[in-house]
Amino acid sequence: MSLFFPAYIEDNEDIxxxxxxxxxxxxxxxxxxxGQLTGDIVEGLEAIKVWIWLALQTPRYxxxxxxxxxxxxxxELPGQTYTEEYLEAEAYRMTEECLLVNENIESISxxxxxxxxxxxxxxxTADTLYGSLEFNSxxxxxxxx
Numbered sequence: 001m002s003l004f005f006p007a008y009i010e011d012n013e014d015i016x017x018x019x020x021x022x023x024x025x026x027x028x029x030x031x032x033x034x035g036q037l038t039g040d041i042v043e044g045l046e047a048i049k050v051w052i053w054l055a056l057q058t059p060r061y062x063x064x065x066x067x068x069x070x071x072x073x074x075x076e077l078p079g080q081t082y083t084e085e086y087l088e089a090e091a092y093r094m095t096e097e098c099l100l101v102n103e104n105i106e107s108i109s110x111x112x113x114x115x116x117x118x119x120x121x122x123x124x125t126a127d128t129l130y131g132s133l134e135f136n137s138x139x140x141x142x143x144x145x
Contacts, residue, residue: 025104027051045130048104052126052133055098056140072098074120074140088113095122104129 027047029040035057042050060071073094091113099105111124114137121137 025051030054045128045133048102048126048128048130049133051102052099052105052135053138055102056095056122056138060098069101072140087115091120091122095124099126 024043025047026041026043027050029038029042029046030036030050030053031038032053055070056072056074058066058071059075060066060073061068062071074091076094088111092108092111095111096108099108105126105128107127108124109127111122113120113122115121119139121139123136123138124134126133126135
């Protein structure tokens with residue numbers, strides 16, 4: 001036996017089978033009004049909804065427990081002299097960067113942002129591998145003033 005002979009030869013059928021067996025996402029259920037855990041385990045589309053809500057509520061770079069890819073940067077949106085068009089473009093970019101790190105989320109569409117004094121709320125549709133999710137007036141942060 002040669003030292004250069006591979007000990008394990010991958011079979012294309014095995015590779016295809018493993019790719020088809022992607023795990024269905026699971027997460028702890030959340031009451032989106034209060035932010036409290038419900039005690040339920042949710043799967044699929046509902047688990048992605050929980051992940052989106054948590055990712056948008058978590059400030060990026062603040063907590064060591066999360067990677068730098070996780071969380072949003074909405075606190076960076078200044079609340080003063082920028083035009084509404086600029087703020088909407090930045091909020092869209094920040095939302096897209098926050099959400100598209102999840103391999104189950106394909107895109108976001110129908111994006112809009114509304115600001116009331118120092119609070120920002122986003123509305124959008126997230127297109128996922130398991131279906132579409134609509135978020136209306138999701139409060140993401142209190143802007144710095």
